[in-house]
Amino acid sequence: MTEAIAADLSHPGVLGRPGEARPDLSGTARLLGVGTAVPPHSYTQTELLEIFAIQDSKIRNVFTNSAIDRRFLTLPPEGPDGRRTPESQGELLAKHKTQAVDMGVRAIEACLADSDARASDIAYLCCVTTTGFLTPGLSAHLIRTLGLDLHTSRLDVVGMGCNAGLNGLNAVTGWAQANPGRLAMMVCTEACSAAYVFDGTMRTSVVNSLFGDGAAAVAVRAGDDVAPETPPGPHVMGFESCVITEAIDAMRYDWDNEQSRFSFFLDPDVPYVVGAHAELVVDRLLESAGLRRSDIGHWLVHSGGKKVIDAVSVNLGLTRHDVRHTTGVLRDYGNLSSGSFLFSYQRLLQESVVRPGEYGVLMTMGPGSTIETALIRW
Numbered sequence: 001m002t003e004a005i006a007a008d009l010s011h012p013g014v015l016g017r018p019g020e021a022r023p024d025l026s027g028t029a030r031l032l033g034v035g036t037a038v039p040p041h042s043y044t045q046t047e048l049l050e051i052f053a054i055q056d057s058k059i060r061n062v063f064t065n066s067a068i069d070r071r072f073l074t075l076p077p078e079g080p081d082g083r084r085t086p087e088s089q090g091e092l093l094a095k096h097k098t099q100a101v102d103m104g105v106r107a108i109e110a111c112l113a114d115s116d117a118r119a120s121d122i123a124y125l126c127c128v129t130t131t132g133f134l135t136p137g138l139s140a141h142l143i144r145t146l147g148l149d150l151h152t153s154r155l156d157v158v159g160m161g162c163n164a165g166l167n168g169l170n171a172v173t174g175w176a177q178a179n180p181g182r183l184a185m186m187v188c189t190e191a192c193s194a195a196y197v198f199d200g201t202m203r204t205s206v207v208n209s210l211f212g213d214g215a216a217a218v219a220v221r222a223g224d225d226v227a228p229e230t231p232p233g234p235h236v237m238g239f240e241s242c243v244i245t246e247a248i249d250a251m252r253y254d255w256d257n258e259q260s261r262f263s264f265f266l267d268p269d270v271p272y273v274v275g276a277h278a279e280l281v282v283d284r285l286l287e288s289a290g291l292r293r294s295d296i297g298h299w300l301v302h303s304g305g306k307k308v309i310d311a312v313s314v315n316l317g318l319t320r321h322d323v324r325h326t327t328g329v330l331r332d333y334g335n336l337s338s339g340s341f342l343f344s345y346q347r348l349l350q351e352s353v354v355r356p357g358e359y360g361v362l363m364t365m366g367p368g369s370t371i372e373t374a375l376i377r378w
Helices: 045-051 057-064 089-115 138-146 164-178 202-208 270-287 306-316 324-333 337-351
Strands: 029-037 042-044 070-072 122-129 153-158 183-190 214-222 235-243 251-256 261-266 296-301 359-366 370-377
Touching: 029 089, 029 164, 029 337, 042 045, 045 057, 045 070, 057 202, 070 324, 089 122, 089 138, 089 183, 089 214, 089 261, 122 138, 122 164, 122 337, 138 153, 153 164, 164 183, 164 214, 164 235, 164 337, 164 359, 164 370, 183 337, 202 261, 214 337, 235 270, 270 306, 270 359, 270 370, 296 306, 296 324, 296 337, 306 324, 306 359, 324 337, 337 359
Parallel strands: 122 153, 122 183, 296 359
Antiparallel strands: 029 214, 029 235, 042 070, 183 214, 235 370, 251 261, 359 370
C-alpha cells in the first residue's frame, strides 16, 4: 500500500482538536492493501451507441450526458450480420460466473501484492456480487482457482446491490477483530454486462448507459504490531446504515416476464431520495466518534451516477475536490456497483496525500433504498 506522508504537526485535524484525547484504536481492524481488475475491452459511450445502432435522440442523450467517458464491458457476441446477438438468461448467468471469477482472481492477486501477503495467508474470504447467481457461491470457486487452504472461512454476500461493499466490509472487519493477526479478504466482483437487457426502452437504456464491469479486493487484519512511522493503512472505526423503507422498490433487480430474464430498475427520483437522507446517516456515524463533517479529510463516495453524486454533495456540503475520485471513477469506468468505492480508495492512496491522524468517510448507496457508511482513520 502507498505509504502515508509523515505528519505535519501544523496541519489541522492531523492530531485532533487541542486537548482532545486520541482515540483508542487498539484491536481495531486495518485496511492493508487494495487491488482492482477489469475486463480486457473498454468502450466509449459513443462507440456503444454505434455498436447497438441506437438512433433515438432521447436515449442517445442519456448516454452522452452521463459524465461517463468509457466503460469496461463484455458485450454479446457478434452474429453473422455483424450485430450483437441477444443472450439468454442462461448465457448471461454463465457470463457472470466466468467474468466474476476471472476478475475476482486478478483483483485478489493485485491486493495480495499491494499488501505484501500471499494467497496462503488468507484465512477468511468474503465475496460480494449482485450481477448473477450461482451455487456454490463465488467464494468456493475462488478458493479452488486460487488454491487457498481448504479450511478457509468464507461468506457470500449476494443481491444486496451497490451498497453491499460496506455490508461485506462490516462482516470482514468483525471477523478480523475476532481473529487478530489473521488475514481477511473481501472481493467485490460485478459483471454488470451480464445483467443488461436490450429492449430499446428508456428504462433499460438508463441502466445500460451507466454500469460497467469490474472487481475490487481489500485486505484486512487486526492486531498488527507495526511501527507508527509506517502505518499499513487506516483503522476501521465504525459503520452506520440507513434503510429508506418507503423507497424499497426504487432500485431493484427482478424478473422481467416480457424479456424472460432478470432486469434492473432505477426510479428517476433515486438521487433525491438518497441525497435527502445522506446527512442523517453521516451525522450519526460521526456523532458516535465525537466528530464533525469538517474533521473529515477524505470522502470516498460510491460512483452511483452524476445525479446521485451531485445530490449527495449538495446535501453534505462536499466540494468537487472532495468527490474528485468518485467522479473520476465514474468517468473512467461507469458505475461498478459494489466495488466502486474501492476504486476511489485506490486512487486516493495513489495520490500519496493522506497524513497520519486524518479521517475518511466511505459511503455506498443501493437498493433498499440503502445508504451505508464507514469511518476510517489513518
